[in-house]
Amino acid sequence: MPGSPAVPDPDSASASVSTDDVRAVVERWNPAGGALLRPAADAGQQPEAVVGEYDSVTLIGPDDPNTTLLRTELSRFEPRVAFTDPVTDPANLPDVIGGGPAVVLVLLDPGAAAGAGLIDPVARLQASGNRILFAMNGVHAHPQWRATLQHDAAMLAHALGAEPEIVPVSARLAVAARGSGDAALLDRSGLAALHAHLSVAIGNHGPDRLAGATARILADTRDRVMGQIEALRSGTAVTRLRAERTTALAGRDGGRAQALAALRNRLQLARVDLTHEVGARIRTLNATARTDLERLDRRAVREYPEQLQQLVNEATGELDGFVGRRLVELTRQIEAVTGPAPGSQPGPGSSPGRPADPPPRVGADPDGRPRGVEDRLMIALGASAGFGLGRLIVAPLSLVPALDIASVPITLALGAGVALWVVRARGHLADRAHLRQWVTDALVNVKAQLEQRVATALVEAESDLTDRVVRASTARMVETDQRVAELEKQLRRAAAEQPAQLAACERDLAILDAAAGS
Known part of the structure; x- marks a missing residue:
């Protein structure tokens, strides 16, 4: 060589x-x-x-x-x-x-x-x-x-x-x-x-x-x-050493600006995802309620508000689980950018000591449906239809003079029965329509409460993650300052020791050359 x-x-x-x-x-x-x-x-x-x-x-x-x-x-x-x-x-x-x-x-x-x-x-x-x-x-x-x-x-x-x-x-x-x-x-x-x-x-x-x-x-x-x-x-x-010092000075903020920008971006994405999830669950509740209302009898109509509250409780529990997983994923994404902060705790939504808020209430039970002109009109129409139907049924009896008198109470009984059935059926339909409107109003209120629940979780997560970013970036800023000070010390030492090191290398080279040539 x-x-x-x-x-x-x-x-x-x-x-x-x-x-x-x-x-x-x-x-x-x-x-x-x-x-x-x-x-x-x-x-x-x-x-x-x-x-x-x-x-x-x-x-x-x-x-x-x-x-x-x-x-x-x-x-x-x-x-x-x-x-x-x-x-x-x-x-x-x-x-x-x-x-x-x-x-x-x-x-x-x-x-x-x-x-x-x-x-x-x-x-x-x-x-x-x-x-x-x-x-x-x-x-x-x-x-x-x-x-x-x-x-x-x-x-x-x-x-x-x-x-x-x-x-x-x-x-x-x-x-x-x-x-x-x-x-x-x-x-x-x-x-x-x-x-x-x-x-x-x-x-x-x-x-x-x-x-x-x-x-x-x-x-x-x-x-x-x-x-x-x-x-x-x-x-x-x-x-x-100078290039390393320049690189260290370029990242002197500890990556805080990059981490905060990533946090804002991820929070906006999480807000969109969670708002969409709230809307999807409310639509599911609305469709379930419509299906249930079509099968309710008169007695079940009065018990349905409690059943709807149970559905809301289950949907809230599922939403809380989804929000917790989404915020844990958000924390993992931010920590991938910043690294874990010193003394950091479990991610937002996953802390076992955090008390859970109660689920939203659907509100007070619906008021009784007021009886109005429509109900009285249904009584008249039902009686009229019943009497007409009764006359049609007993018409053959009028051909027999002895039975003509007996046809009158039969006609009255059929008219009253038909009138009662029409009134009850119309009242049941009106009660279900009244309950359906109450369910719609109640779910609007539930949706607002769930959106507020999600917004509160996001604000708490933003506060926690911002604190993590600041602590992590501050720790890196201290490390960067120490590294810059060490590099400057090495630069000064290298400048001071270079002549002595060069002379020592030349002496060793002379010894090797003498040994090789002997």
């Missing part, structure tokens, strides 16, 4: 990297490389017979894309570590490893705790003199991986008799770091640390490999130092 130092010979490289200054620089800029450099330098001082003891690492884990990606990313590190094919069933390990000791890498699942089917064979392998290393692969996809790691560590410590070191790794983060050139993200991926552990375990430090590994570590560290020098000279960090 451009700017990389020349590869030193093994003896000079080993001597150079053993100095305290070079090690300090490497460990400061490249912790994973420093972890590999220390045992590499120590191994370089040992006889040839004790290095390179293991040819490959036996891999225990699922044979899936995540394992394949992990092996691919580890193969990019120097010195190269060879792996066997993944052993998916730990019970087959004795056949795979054979009789001699081996280095075994056990991949743990961050989404599920390790069971006895894995822990018991691993314990037997360690008892047989094998070197066991553990890695938890794919931690980026499991937020709860730390709890799983602690559980697995406790189970393995009980089985192995010692606390195991489990390296959390994420090959996906390593891919992202390689694509963006982010060295810090590569360190977070854990692959460099795992590679260092594997290299130490297999004794992968022969003279040729030692020289290549040392040169690679020094070159990687030098690239990191150069990147920091370029960032300091270009003022990238200062520019980023």
Whole structure:
């Protein structure tokens, strides 16, 4: 790569990297490389017979894309570590490893705790003199991986008799770091640390490999130092801090204006929806009342006001439930914009301690229908019709002189009966018409009370939600002011410390160049 130092010979490289200054620089800029450099330098001082003891690492884990990606990313590190094919069933390990000791890498699942089917064979392998290393692969996809790691560590410590070191790794983060050139993200991926552990375990430090590994570590560290020098000279960090401060100042009101505008908009929509719901329920009540009135007899007419009040009570309960759900949804929509305010309570309409208002009353029972000229006219018309009908019925009797006198009381009785029926029927119809008019007037009054009930709920909700918006925005305003003050402090510190940081980077770069050229 451009700017990389020349590869030193093994003896000079080993001597150079053993100095305290070079090690300090490497460990400061490249912790994973420093972890590999220390045992590499120590191994370089040992006889040839004790290095390179293991040819490959036996891999225990699922044979899936995540394992394949992990092996691919580890193969990019120097010195190269060879792996066997993944052993998916730990019970087959004795056949795979054979009789001699081996280095075994056990991949743990961050989404599920390790069971006895894995822990018991691993314990037997360690008892047989094998070197066991553990890695938890794919931690980026499991937020709860730390709890799983602690559980697995406790189970393995009980089985192995010692606390195991489990390296959390994420090959996906390593891919992202390689694509963006982010060295810090590569360190977070854990692959460099795992590679260092594997290299130490297999004794992968022969003279040729030692020289290549040392040169690679020094070159990687030098690239990191150069990147920091370029960032300091270009003022990238200062520019980023200024842009972040500008963004923070733009939102200094804590989103209050946006939240209040959203609140007004949502309240208007809720008012339209609830007003329409009130009208729909009143229309339903009116249609139900008309149907009931058509089936009422004379006795039921007097009892219908109480029945109508019961219908109004049921409709009010259903409307209250609808209003409560609508206001809870309104609160959720506003909190999606503002976030929950500190110390916020349950949404409007859902608070269990809020007393419910009594349902609207339909009013006093209808007054008795006054008897007027129409009733007297119905008596006359009924009597007339009855007498005519009676004369028609007894007309055959008039042909017999002996029965002619008997036809008179029959005619009078039929006339009186028909007159009574007509009067009662007409009175029943008039009573139902009178009750129908009373129901119409009563439902108009009920509708007005329900609309007032909805308006009261909306006003209370508006007051509560406005308070939530103000409290949430005020909290964010305080956070924004603190963040702006912190950014200004960082800007002043960056401006003051930039020359010293640049000088320190140049000193570290000079040490690395001297180590690479020695």
